[in-house]
Amino acid sequence: MPEVVKPCSLFRHDEDWDKRSSTTDGNDMPQMRVAVAGAGIAGLALAAALRRAGIDCHVYEQAEHLTEVGAGVQVAPNATRLLHQLGLRDRLRGVAVVPQAIEMRRWDDGRRLQRTPLGSLCRSRFGAPYYTMRRADLLTSLLSVVPPDRVHLGARLAAVTQSADEARLHLSDGPTVTADLVVGADGIHSIAREQIVADRPRPSGQTLYRGLVPVERVRFLLTEIRVQSWLGPDQHLVCYPVSSGRQVSFEATMSASDRREESWSARGDVAPLAAAYAGWHPDVTRVIDAAETITRSALHDRESIERLSSGRVAVIGDAAHPMAPIQAQGANQAIEDAVVLAACLADARPGDLSAALRRYEGIRLPRTTRIQQQSRANAETFHLVNGQARHRRDTSAQTASGLDRHEWLFGYDAEQATTTSGSA
Ligand SMILES: Cc1cc2nc3c(=O)[nH]c(=O)nc-3n(C[C@H](O)[C@H](O)[C@H](O)COP(=O)(O)OP(=O)(O)OC[C@H]3O[C@@H](n4cnc5c(N)ncnc54)[C@H](O)[C@@H]3O)c2cc1C
Incomplete structure (x- = not known):
């Protein structure tokens, strides 16, 4: 019997959210509404990072329970x-x-x-x-810093549409959610990604x-x-x-x-x-x-892509850059994406979402593309059959032991990267 990570309520549409497009915060600034598809590591990390940045978001997850997933x-x-x-x-x-x-x-x-x-x-x-x-412990930990009424289970994204003024998340057998930004954190089979590129896993x-x-x-x-x-x-x-x-x-x-x-x-x-x-x-x-x-x-x-957003739709985590599970970095990169995207949105000038999304891509793409491509190359090396190539791998693996070669990977501070890249 799989363990249920946390009893979350099934999807209930927040009608106040729809009305919010015309509301303002205390400074007469429009409040940004972010709708996230997928409550995996990427979606929940983004919800946690946006909450810390003071930006309201709702997360829509197709599963009716967040169960013991993926060991x-x-x-x-x-x-x-x-x-x-x-x-x-x-x-x-x-x-x-x-x-x-x-x-x-x-x-x-x-x-x-x-x-x-x-x-x-x-x-x-x-x-x-x-x-x-x-994984269940990581998901539960992330859920602990996200208000329960912001995570909707049993809410399956069927399609995303957008106009110049808003993005819409169409749920199967449910209402359409309107937001300023839709973020696809819906994994390798992402529907949100279709707004950015026409590829297939x-x-x-x-x-x-x-x-x-x-x-x-x-x-x-x-x-x-x-x-x-x-x-x-x-x-x-x-x-x-x-x-x-x-x-x-x-x-x-x-x-x-x-x-x-x-x-x-x-x-x-x-x-x-x-x-x-x-x-x-x-x-x-x-x-x-x-x-x-x-x-x-x-x-x-999936192949690496050159954009992580289009208009009012962005992608993070495996929806953006699925990786062969060789370097154990897919979830790590999803968390980096979430923190960087939240920081870029928090710094955005009102009404200038596109500059914030350009900045997010500029920070994230070089790093995630490098790791994605390296994971793919390493997958071949991992599985070599006997022969010269395998002998070379074994010899070079021994000389490459130590932490030095991980400096660029483990030493990277995504939050710092948003500071040094300048704000919008
Ligand atoms: C065997 C294996 C081992 C790995 N080990 C590691 C590791 O040790 N370290 C590491 O960093 N990474 C690891 N990874 C990679 C890591 O698991 C992924 O990169 C990470 O889970 C991506 O998180 P995500 O939230 O982007 O996507 P997912 O984990 O796929 O989550 C997507 C979420 O979106 C939901 N969803 C999907 N479609 C819809 C829809 N239409 N509507 C609503 N919700 C939807 C899904 O139900 C799911 O909850 C491993 C991967 C594999 C396969």
């Missing part, structure tokens, strides 16, 4: 520092795990290819911790399995608290502790070009996964065997 997530200092600024420092400390290192290992003999130290070294270098946690040819295992069943993994990535021909498995160390989250890829479905919650069978990993190192097969229930989804990809 674990790694949150690096570039995002934890932002989550702390959103007021979540204590809350995250209570649920997260601080891994001491990320290690990459060979699939068969378990030989260590690379070790990146984390723990206190990472925290002191970047001023914020590296965490692993359940394409299947990557990989199926992904994810699971949570009680720690008692896999104690052998915890001789050190760490993230372990096992690399093998055409597939890889990553595992790490979550839930204050009570559970281990794992994700394992498998070639399966026939699977088109993508979902965080479709049930998967352990048997085909176990068969695909037969012959791998015993630490890997024991993790898979220890799984009771797992979820399965088909991985998709």
Whole structure:
């Protein structure tokens, strides 16, 4: 039985919101109304950041419950520092795990290819911790800083339209919500993105399995608290502790070009996964065997885009730049997007939404495009079969250990980036 993250009310239209287009704040300034599609990490982070900036927003989520979705997530200092600024420092400390290192290992003999130290070294270098946690814990934490009446469940976006004066979010079997800005935080199959570019997600040819295992069943993994990535021909498995160390989250890829479905919650069978990993190192097969229930989804990809907005519609998170789950940065980048977009909107001159959105794109696109493209390139390297190329990968992985090469990624301060880019 999946755990419900938080009982939120089903969708109820806020009629005052529609009337607000003509209302003003105490300074006779029109109040900006932002409607967000999707209550994933991107949508909730944006709601939290907008609230902090004093901008009202409503979030519309298709799911009727926010359930235990997607097992674990790694949150690096570039995002934890932002989550702390959103007021979540204590809350995250209570649920997260601080891994001491990320290690990459060979699939068969378990030989260590690379070790990146984390723990206190990472925290002191970047001023914020590296965490692993359940996705549900991250979502609940974000929800705790968003007013419950601003998150509407069972509200599925069917289409977005816009005019020069307003954007409209059309909900299936529901009313149309009018806003000054619609933000698509609706994931890789984003409907809002259609306002910006006419592309489609394409299947990557990989199926992904994810699971949570009680720690008692896999104690052998915890001789050190760490993230372990096992690399093998055409597939890889990553595992790490979550839930204050009570559970281990794992994700394992498998070639399966026939699977088109993508979902965080479709049930998967352990048997085909176990068969695909037969012959791998015993630490890997024991993790898979220890799984009771797992979820399965088909991985998709999209090309990088040159704009993150069009008119009164913008996109953030996977709706903007889905990433192969190799660098563990998709959610981190979604949080960066949210903080930057909120800051750009807060600084916007009244009526000049377009300058704010240009500024958001100018800050975000170079970084997210670089990470998106690097993730795709690394996906190929991760899955090399035996041979010269794999030998070169293994040798260069060993020489590239350490935190230096993560400076540009973990050391980046998105809030600072909005200050140095100047305001609208
Ligand atoms: C196996 C795997 C492991 C990963 N590990 C990491 C990691 O360790 N660290 C990391 O930073 N990133 C990781 N990522 C990437 C990360 O999960 C995503 O980048 C992140 O979840 C994106 O968040 P999002 O809110 O943009 O999209 P999503 O998480 O997809 O959320 C979109 C939300 O919008 C809702 N929605 C969709 N369509 C509609 C609609 N029409 N109307 C209303 N609501 C809608 C959905 O129900 C959902 O709640 C991983 C990804 C995978 C696949």
